[in-house]
Amino acid sequence: MSTVVRRTFKSTPARPASTTWRQIVELLTQGRDSTARKELLAVEGVAASIITDKAPQHAAVVVTCDGPRTRIYCIYDDAAIEGDDANEDALGYDPLKGDWAVSLPCEAEDLAWVQNALKQHSSRITARDKVEASSTTQKSEASAAAALEIDLKGFLGP
Amino acid sequence: MTAVAVNTYTHSVTYVADNILKSFKDIIKFVGLDPAKLVQDWDTTMRALTGWLEGQYLTMVVLEIFNPKTNELITRWDMDIVYGWTGDGGFWTDTEQLRYNIRKAGLAPTEATYRLILRVNPGAPDVSGWGDATLRSTAGMVRQSLGSTVEHGGLGANAAYWRKA
Numbered sequence: 001m002s003t004v005v006r007r008t009f010k011s012t013p014a015r016p017a018s019t020t021w022r023q024i025v026e027l028l029t030q031g032r033d034s035t036a037r038k039e040l041l042a043v044e045g046v047a048a049s050i051i052t053d054k055a056p057q058h059a060a061v062v063v064t065c066d067g068p069r070t071r072i073y074c075i076y077d078d079a080a081i082e083g084d085d086a087n088e089d090a091l092g093y094d095p096l097k098g099d100w101a102v103s104l105p106c107e108a109e110d111l112a113w114v115q116n117a118l119k120q121h122s123s124r125i126t127a128r129d130k131v132e133a134s135s136t137t138q139k140s141e142a143s144a145a146a147a148l149e150i151d152l153k154g155f156l157g158p
Numbered sequence: 159m160t161a162v163a164v165n166t167y168t169h170s171v172t173y174v175a176d177n178i179l180k181s182f183k184d185i186i187k188f189v190g191l192d193p194a195k196l197v198q199d200w201d202t203t204m205r206a207l208t209g210w211l212e213g214q215y216l217t218m219v220v221l222e223i224f225n226p227k228t229n230e231l232i233t234r235w236d237m238d239i240v241y242g243w244t245g246d247g248g249f250w251t252d253t254e255q256l257r258y259n260i261r262k263a264g265l266a267p268t269e270a271t272y273r274l275i276l277r278v279n280p281g282a283p284d285v286s287g288w289g290d291a292t293l294r295s296t297a298g299m300v301r302q303s304l305g306s307t308v309e310h311g312g313l314g315a316n317a318a319y320w321r322k323a
Contacts, residue, residue: 012172012173012176012177013169013170013172013173013176013249013310014169014172015172016172016175016176016204016208017176018200018201018204044200044201045197045198045199045200045201046194046197048197048200048201048204049179049180049183049193049197049200052176052177052179052180052183053180076249077173077248077249081164081165081169109187110187110193113187113192113193113194116192116194117194117197117198120194
């Protein structure tokens with residue numbers, strides 16, 4: 001079982017999709033001017049296109065590394081303006097520690113050109129079908145929930 | 159307690175600008191071309207769209223699909239900007255309308271390429287990365303209007319495309 005942390009960013013129309021991606025890059029790089037930051041900023045246009053398609057509304061941008069896994073979602077329209085469901089707080093760990101990778105959820109019909117465009121800039125940033133990403137996330141969250149279930153009987157018992 | 163989202167003109171500008179770009183990305187994909195060139199300049203285009211929408215200078219966004227060897231226009235997609243902002247109403251982006259009409263109009267030849275042009279009223283401030291351009295001739299073509307494609311709060315864009323007469 002791995003630790004999973006969730007963040008939710010306000011997107012269109014609270015801020016443009018490209019600005020949303022730059023905020024996500026800030027979260028992940030924690031202000032460091034690193035190679036990772038350059039790679040993440042190099043795919044800004046592709047990421048903005050995916051964010052505008054609302055792909056990260058229900059399927060996470062999944063960030064893996066040698067530490068905890070980070071799942072990032074976006075909220076849109078009135079929810080983005082209200083911002084009540086947003087959580088853009090800084091992370092208490094380095095989400096790009098060691099061998100990191102970012103998987104972007106994507107519309108199935110966009111997958112071919114998006115994967116091709118990402119490949120020009122990075123081998124660590126990839127895209128997957130958002131439906132696949134969604135079901136993987138659900139399975140993973142279900143298994144994490146199961147792993148964390150409290151045995152009340154044992155806990156409260158004599 | 160209940161809360162109501164307060165729409166500002168800036169929210170509408172952001173929504174319309176992002177979704178004009180999304181619509182052109184979808185048009186390029188639906189006609190069988192690679193949107194990579196469009197998204198490569200996403201931030202530069204967004205700066206121009208939002209800046210000129212805020213000042214109400216932007217009148218039209220044009221996507222020319224042309225033959226790079228002959229320079230001849232193959233088809234053209236327009237988004238006419240509608241300034242009727244009231245702040246009321248929901249979020250509207252109609253991708254299916256674009257898909258349906260492209261299915262009728264057919265795919266672009268594989269050798270085709272494209273460019274995006276923004277038309278502005280006189281007095282529009284300069285935006286870095288953007289300069290003067292001349293549209294290719296539409297002689298022998300007719301314009302087909304599709305109606306509202308993107309809209310929020312009365313600020314919107316109506317799509318139209320050009321086809322051989």
